[in-house]
Amino acid sequence: MKRFLRGPVTAARKDPARAAATPHGARQSPPGRSDSLWNSLSLRFKLTLGYAVIFSLSVLLGAGCVYVMAHGSLTRTLDTTLHETASLARGSILEDADGERFSDELQPPPELNIELLSADGRVLDVAGRMLTPAGSSPLPPAQRSLGMITQQGRRVLTERLPSGLLLQVSRPSDTLTALLETLAQVLLAGSALMIGLACVAGYYLADRALKPVDEVARTAATITHSGSYRGRVRAAPGSDEMARLTGTVNSMLDHLEATIERERSFARTAAHELRTPLTALQGRLELALERPREAADYRRSLEIMRGRVDELLSLAQGLLVLAETDRPAHLEPTDLTLQAAEVTTEMYELATRLGKQLDWQRMIEPLPLPQPGTRLEELPPSTLHMMVLAEPLGVRQVLRNLLENALKYGGDRVVVRVSPLSLMVWDSGPGPLMTEWARLTRPFERGPGLQGVSGSGLGLPLVLALAQRWNARVEPQWATHSGDGFGVCLSWAARDPKTMN
CATH class of the missing domain: 1.10.287 (Helix Hairpins)
Known part of the structure; x- marks a missing residue:
């Protein structure tokens, strides 16, 4: 027993204020328990609960407005009846030797009561059911105050006559009260039914709307657990x-x-x-x-x-x-003419060693290269068309790979053609078969009969990967006539010069 009590006693010694403030036997809810409970609820329940709260407030507010409007309308109708009765009663007052009294022709409905009071509140005459016997003690001031009041279950209108007497017209308000109670019960029952139906419909709609999300979650879980x-x-x-x-x-x-x-x-x-x-x-x-x-x-x-x-x-x-090539591309204005000239110069040695003729052509009139720092708006249109958004080192790699393929596997003559927004490496050979092109764009794939030639089979796939980084296209072009050669063209879409700075 001592060992069992050691923990609580020690805790009380460490924090006596907390031990004194916490009632004996009371459990403290852990912090964040309400948050964790809310987070553990399903999204369907949260959506339904939010919809139900908003709809309930709207329905209850509407029901309250209906009740208030009905109460006001019925009360005004009752008050109008009392005012009309009071007007009729004023015209039926006669004056004789004994004083003022109601005419015998004044016969109000059974639910109405009309009384003629003295200034001090004594009943002088009554038309209809007598509530206060004539000659009784005066009414207290609260029961003969001027205007419209509700007292003892009746709606009472008190008016002062020109002679100084008081005219009091009253009618029971229990019918109005019963009607309003019935209306309140109907509104509450209808509101509860509408809220219940709205909750069911809201949950159904939320469940139907979130089924694709469940499908996504199940598919992701299946892929995670199965590895498929x-x-x-x-x-x-x-x-x-x-x-x-x-x-x-x-x-x-x-x-x-x-x-x-x-x-x-x-x-x-x-x-x-x-x-x-x-x-x-x-x-x-x-x-x-x-x-x-x-x-x-x-x-x-x-x-x-x-x-x-x-x-x-x-x-x-x-x-x-x-x-x-999977890394994000850092594009910058690149001069195709400059890159073609430099790479062609680099590849002259390989072409000479293989006994091939290598040259490059510019498809427009040659112009001087732009000076460093020159803005694109200041360049001539023909020079501007040679500028593309790309990576200079990548363009050199593409040209180098295409030239190596053309020099190793192509014809005796290889030409680099620079045109506005495009580069082409052409050779006089027949090129690969059209049916083989798709296969050759995959890594490590090589043409038939070329296994003895040095190469890794990565040149053309790298060209396509780099072109995709620049939003450029790589298109093979076979000659329409035998002996016209084969070429691979790298082309860019036209751009606004202002977007290239």
């Missing part, structure tokens, strides 16, 4: 926000599936392409170490292995550049 990204959300009917949501989610899942499949295929192919030179390098190393050899043999083996290492470095560099 092929599931799709059932499309919501119509063209409202939920239909657009399901369509957008399905489009996103399609894009993710295509991206994942592309990355998986890329990883498998990259592993295969890397394994081939590594296996050859390993075989060459094992062969060199198999037995002692002459220095010349070792040197020859090292030269071969260096070539394999160069292939690996080239492949790794191509993979790195291709992976970096």
Whole structure:
């Protein structure tokens, strides 16, 4: 028992003020409990609750307005009846030797009572049911105050006559009270029924509206738990926000599936392409170490292995550049003429070594290159048309890759053609088959019969990836007549010069 009491006693010693302020046996609600309870409620319940509160306030406010208007209308009707009766009673007052009295012709309905009072409140004459016997003690001042009052379940109108006497007309108000009570009960019952139906309808509508959200959540949970990204959300009917949501989610899942499949295929192919030179390098190393050899043999083996290492470095560099194309692009005005001239100059050595003729052409009259700091508005129109929004280093990479393909696999003559908003690398060869073009745009794919030619199969896919970053298009162009050659064109859409600064 001592061990059981040790915890509470220690807590009380540590915080005596808290122990004194907290009643014995009372439980304190943890902080944020109400918030966590609200957050644990479903969105359907929250929407229904909010709708019910707003609708309830509206209905109750409307019912209250109806009750107040009905009460005022019925009360005014009753008061009008009393005023009309008082006017009739004033015309029926006769004066004789005994004083003023009502005419015998004044016969009010049974529910009306008309009394003629003295100035001090004594009843002098009565028409209708007698409430106060004649000659009785005077009425208290509260019961004979002028105007319209309600007392003892009756609506009473008291007026002062020119002679100084008081005319009092009254009628029971229990009928009005009963009618208003019935109206209040009907309004309350109707309001409760409407609120209940509104809650049911609101929950039904909220449930129906949020079903696509549940479908999205279930699909996401299924993909998360199963690891299968092929599931799709059932499309919501119509063209409202939920239909657009399901369509957008399905489009996103399609894009993710295509991206994942592309990355998986890329990883498998990259592993295969890397394994081939590594296996050859390993075989060459094992062969060199198999037995002692002459220095010349070792040197020859090292030269071969260096070539394999160069292939690996080239492949790794191509993979790195291709992976970096997913980063956001930083576009800037780029002069196509300048890039074509520089890259063509760089590739002259390779063209000479392969015995190919390399040249470049500008499809408009040559103009001097713009000076540094020159604004685009100050350039001649022909020069401006050679400016595109791109990445200068990327444009050079595209030209370099296209030229390498043309020099290695194309005809004897290769030409770089610079036109307004476009670049083309043309060669005199027949080019690949039209049916092979789509395959060649995938990483590591190469043309048939070219496996013995050095290359990684990443040049053309990198060209397409960079073009997508710049919103440019890559289009192959086959000659209509045999011997006219083959070209790959990189083109941009026309832009407002002001948007290129």
